[in-house]
Amino acid sequence: MFGGGGGLNPRKMEQMMEQMGIDVEDIEAEEVIIRTDEYDLVFDNAEVTKMDARGQETYQVIGSPEQVESGAAGGAGGGAGADDDGSAIPDDDVELVATRAGVSEDEAREALEDNDGDLAAAVGDLE
Incomplete structure (x- = not known):
């Protein structure tokens, strides 16, 4: 997100984001499914982070998905x-x-x- 050789201290990053009005929340997701017309991407045990920047919500999903037939993924x-x-x-x-x-x-x-x-x-x- 912010470039730099050594990176920023996570605590310092959190303080900066808070000052800019950005709230960050980790979501304990069991499964994430992204549906497309052609296939579904299923993330098991994904790391999900929600960022709320003045009402604009952004979700970051980290993990390795399995690609399955469209509509085949279920909860x-x-x-x-x-x-x-x-x-x-x-x-x-x-x-x-x-x-x-x-x-x-x-x-x-x-x-x-x-x-x-x-x-x-x-x-x-x-x-």
């Missing part, structure tokens, strides 16, 4: 494809929206369907 509980009820909304998304908005999974699924699967819009509608 806990199975694949990310269609649910048993035929919905195209992944269970993981429903659980996330339900938790964030403090509503039932049925309400979360309905909000996701109304918003074409857009997580942020679904949570926004429910809050």
Whole structure:
């Protein structure tokens, strides 16, 4: 990030970032999935750091991903494809929206369907 032969002391770097209004948070992620049209990149045990610079969030993922077929990567509980009820909304998304908005999974699924699967819009509608 900041060049230099010996680098900066991590403590000094943290102080400088704080002075610039940048908050840094380590996230204990079990798995990170990046979905593309052609494939999924699955990071197991990745190091994830979130930086918030005056409301602009940036996530850094460090690790070695496994490339798998598009849509083949799933979270806990199975694949990310269609649910048993035929919905195209992944269970993981429903659980996330339900938790964030403090509503039932049925309400979360309905909000996701109304918003074409857009997580942020679904949570926004429910809050």
